Amino acid sequence: MxxxxxxRKVFPARRGAAEVVAVDGVSLxxxxxxxxxxxxxxxxxxxxLARLVNLLERPTSGRVVVDGQVLTDLDDDGVRxxxxxxxxxxxxxNLLDSRTAAGNVEHPLELAGxxxxxxxxxxxxxxxxxxxxxxxxxxxxxLSGGQKQRVAIARALAARPKVLLCDEATSALDPAxxxxxxxxxxxxxxxxxxxVLLITHEMAVVRAVCDSAVLLxxxxxxxxxxxxxxxxxxxxxxxxxxxxxxxxxGATGDLLRITVTESAPExxxxxxxxxxxxxxxxxxxGSVETVAGHRFGRLLLSVTGDDGRLDAALQRxxxxxxxxxxAVPGDEPAPMDAHDDPDPAAPDGRVVPHLLDAPEVQR
Ligand SMILES: Nc1ncnc2c1ncn2[C@@H]1O[C@H](COP(=O)(O)OP(=O)(O)OP(=O)(O)O)[C@@H](O)[C@H]1O
Numbered sequence: 001m002x003x004x005x006x007x008r009k010v011f012p013a014r015r016g017a018a019e020v021v022a023v024d025g026v027s028l029x030x031x032x033x034x035x036x037x038x039x040x041x042x043x044x045x046x047x048x049l050a051r052l053v054n055l056l057e058r059p060t061s062g063r064v065v066v067d068g069q070v071l072t073d074l075d076d077d078g079v080r081x082x083x084x085x086x087x088x089x090x091x092x093x094n095l096l097d098s099r100t101a102a103g104n105v106e107h108p109l110e111l112a113g114x115x116x117x118x119x120x121x122x123x124x125x126x127x128x129x130x131x132x133x134x135x136x137x138x139x140x141x142x143l144s145g146g147q148k149q150r151v152a153i154a155r156a157l158a159a160r161p162k163v164l165l166c167d168e169a170t171s172a173l174d175p176a177x178x179x180x181x182x183x184x185x186x187x188x189x190x191x192x193x194x195x196v197l198l199i200t201h202e203m204a205v206v207r208a209v210c211d212s213a214v215l216l217x218x219x220x221x222x223x224x225x226x227x228x229x230x231x232x233x234x235x236x237x238x239x240x241x242x243x244x245x246x247x248x249x250g251a252t253g254d255l256l257r258i259t260v261t262e263s264a265p266e267x268x269x270x271x272x273x274x275x276x277x278x279x280x281x282x283x284x285x286g287s288v289e290t291v292a293g294h295r296f297g298r299l300l301l302s303v304t305g306d307d308g309r310l311d312a313a314l315q316r317x318x319x320x321x322x323x324x325x326x327a328v329p330g331d332e333p334a335p336m337d338a339h340d341d342p343d344p345a346a347p348d349g350r351v352v353p354h355l356l357d358a359p360e361v362q363r
Pocket of ligand 1: 021022040041043044045047048
């Protein structure tokens with residue numbers, strides 16, 4: 001279990017640059033065994049948040065509880081001990097080049113004072129678990145990116161943590177290795193009962209493995225929850241990132257944006273519009289995906305019929321449990337990393353992305 005309460009991290013002013021409020025009053029709760037994602041644009045505070053969970057960074061204020069232990073109440077020695085309950089996996093693996101795969105996995109066990117024969121046994125089990133039972137003697141330079149990340153995951157699991165933090169763990173990998181590493185993370189979560197907090201800018205990763213997610217913007221949580229709830233929440237900025245609405249530009253006719261769910265599938269929507277109401281319907285764009293084990297989608301439909309029939313259609317679909325709205329050009333939220341205008345208020349010309357400036361999510 002991870003519980004953050006009103007956590008703030010302010011990096012002090014340095015060399016003429018103003019102080020940076022990297023995390024600004026975040027409260028967050030991740031249950032035992034949950035796979036939670038943290039998403040947000042570059043600079044929104046995701047990595048800092050991960051480092052606050054295992055106190056690699058001490059919060060400026062607020063409370064951090066992991067596995068029932070209040071980490072923010074501990075002194076530095078206590079934190080070093082408690083950090084063993086939290087494994088961490090990084091984007092660039094951070095393996096020791098001079099050591100073999102087995103030597104890398106063994107390293108944290110040596111530091112923890114585990115005896116030699118016990119170390120050897122655990123290393124063998126861990127390398128088997130991550131599918132590298134035949135690569136004990138390989139050095140990082142002899143391994144692919146996906147294999148290096150498997151070694152890093154085995155190393156993170158060596159001290160038998162309760163919580164695994166993954167900071168962009170698949171961002172340096174090709175699609176096939178990404179799928180393999182995500183499958184492995186899901187497998188170890190299930191087999192070891194881990195709680196996983198996964199920092200990523202890749203929505204496909206969240207869709208593939210997470211039960212829940214929060215969206216950070218400028219150090220604050222602006223949206224979040226179980227994905228099955230988020231995706232059916234009207235005007236959710238996180239849902240807009242997870243399943244972007246199809247673009248309206250160039251489409252003609254009256255446009256409807258439909259959120260497809262298992263209880264309101266696209267087949268029923270189309271039957272209602274075309275079959276029951278006799279409207280001309282064309283699918284302009286969209287996609288249907290499996291998210292958190294459930295089927296969700298966003299479709300943009302062009303519907304032709306007089307205004308009265310369109311209003312009747314909207315009402316009928318809503319009565320049937322569909323999330324549906326009229327779509328107009330320009331109402332799609334910007335994709336997450338598309339902000340490239342430097343913020344005029346940023347003291348050092350940094351790019352500060354403003355998700356909330358997207359029209360659909362203006363509050
Ligand atoms: N050690 C530090 N000292 C000063 N400022 C920092 C430090 N670490 C992070 N920051 C600043 O805190 C803000 C949040 O950074 P952070 O790396 O947590 O964001 P992020 O969402 O992980 O970004 P990215 O996706 O680009 O990795 C940024 O403005 C960053 O410049």
